[in-house]
Amino acid sequence: MSGALAPGASRVIEVLAPGPYATVQDLGRPGLAHLGVPGSGAADAAALRLANRLVGNPEGLAGIELTFGGARLAFHAGAWVAVTGAGCPLSAVPPAGDASGTAASGTAASGTAASGTAASGEGASGRDASGGARWRAPAAGVGVPFWVPAGTELRFGTPVWGLRSYLAVRGGVAVEPVLGSRSTDSLSGLGPEPLRAGTLLPMGPVTGLEPIVADVAPPRGPRPAVLRVLPGPRDDWFAPGALAELCAEPYTVSQDSNRVGVRLGGRELARAREGELPSEGMVAGALQVPPSGQPIVFLADHPPTGGYPVIAVLVTADLPVAAQLRPGDQVRFTTHRVG
């Protein structure tokens, strides 16, 4: 599509700065847990799916998962993008020496609608293909598809809420897949290295994709951090009343939380039985309780098996909420029973 550029050569995003921690993520490697392979994939999969839908991609294409914003990305070719998840202030900076443009910025809640060209698919690329076209400030914002002209640097500020933001690019991030996924698995090391300054991320082909039809998706915004849990599978390993203890007072999210799990500090959950459970399969959203009595909520890169008992498991819909918890946040649990 970029007639003036060497074919395929510059359809890349260059990472100028990754922020505190950034990786490529798609929907992970389900189906391989029996070989010891974590599921991995976007920690807040709902946000990645939404970002992909906004740019007309299939929901499972790879995007970029940022942790606490802070990234700077240089687009060597123009592209439609969308940012979802934790609401970051975004700003777009024109190529050096381009006097015609001015930096544009939008914030999480701005809800800036994309320009009318959004519906026309690759409509804006003609401007890009001509090479010397005027740089026009993109309507950068969270929850909207917007066109990033070639040469633009996209800057992510610190999220106003939440922890993980997702950037989807039309065509997807086309790094080499490993075991069917482009996700970085922080536990096992499968998949691409975490992003660092200088990482070049190829963009996938945009031919054959659905047209971009969404103008704006309502930002999810901060939600009261109440996580609903289903008791079990090993609640009987805990003292009577342990579930009530879990739900009695808020827990505080610990600094050493990561893609493997959200570590919590608060009321100790006392065991009714000692010893280790024979190793058994673990699911995402499990509240595993090590001997300290302080629960860990398993996220995408959790180990497929474990030997500490699981007192309860998050309701699936609350997994994205857990994935957006920041160190220092307070979170409350409530038991939920399915009918």
Place this chain on the structure above:
Amino acid sequence: MIRAAGEHGLIVETGALEVSHRLDALLRDDRPRGVVDIVPGPETVLVVAPGADQARLRATLERLAARAESAAAGAAESGAPDLVRIPVVYDGEDLDAVAELAGLSPDEVVARHTGRDLVVGWLGFAPGFAYLTGLDPALRVPRLGTPRTSVPAGSVAVAGPYSAVYPSASPGGWRLLGHTSLRVWDVTADPPSPFRPGTRVRFERA
């Protein structure tokens, strides 16, 4: 007994590794609709099925678990299980220490390590890391007090009642008997591991 693990997970209690393996085999032969992951463990099988009707799946699992349990009475599984032969150079850093702990000579350690078929119990710890069960009880030695920061891929090791081949370089506290040139983890292969729960394994002196 079947325990719910959230909305999409069911943990079937099998009570024994052989029953887990049989249930795993039954589920893989005739995978119920919507099942994404089947994860056998020493006394359980976790079944993850986001797309399934949970009540129906639960009924299916109850039926299959009963079959897996009755088959435990003695009947051999249908179809010969895989046998993976692993050529080992027994030059591991801990071979002498294991011999001393076991009260054997290094040659006797090798003879006992190669002397019987082991069975993959389950995989975990790292992708492709298989816990091999059925180790000669004389070779049961504790883990190292201080784990090594890096154990090379292909290292053949023992700890407690298990043996293993390190699928890739990783930290590790198991005692190293030797190494194999057989690749037991290759992400470009399908499947990436020659092991799955229930696979028989024979170590051979290279």
